[in-house]
Amino acid sequence: MAEFVRKNKLLISGTFKPKPGQSGTPSAASVRLVYTDMSGAQTDETLSMTHDTTTDTWSALWDTNNCKGGEVFWVAWCTGGLVGSTQGSFAINANKANTV
Numbered sequence: 001m002a003e004f005v006r007k008n009k010l011l012i013s014g015t016f017k018p019k020p021g022q023s024g025t026p027s028a029a030s031v032r033l034v035y036t037d038m039s040g041a042q043t044d045e046t047l048s049m050t051h052d053t054t055t056d057t058w059s060a061l062w063d064t065n066n067c068k069g070g071e072v073f074w075v076a077w078c079t080g081g082l083v084g085s086t087q088g089s090f091a092i093n094a095n096k097a098n099t100v
Contacts, residue, residue, distance in 0.1 A: 013059035027080025069094030
């Protein structure tokens with residue numbers, strides 16, 4: 001599992017490609033993150049992703065400052081001429097000095 005240190009801004013990015021024999025391109029994409037915030041509450045946050053037409057990459061920037069640390073679950077999806085999704089998780093590390 002990938003691990004990142006709290007208080008960083010993470011670039012979440014990816015591409016959406018049709019399966020062989022299919023066609024279409026997304027018109028929008030989003031990523032939803034579910035994590036424990038600094039108050040201990042489960043939080044979910046949805047970010048709109050922007051499209052870089054040069055690289056055909058969709059991306060969003062997430063500030064980890066409100067994440068307490070631990071596992072972050074995510075799902076990314078696209079809509080429009082291509083509909084698809086993928087999911088996973090990663091960890092945010094926050095030691096005792098990294099809690100304020």
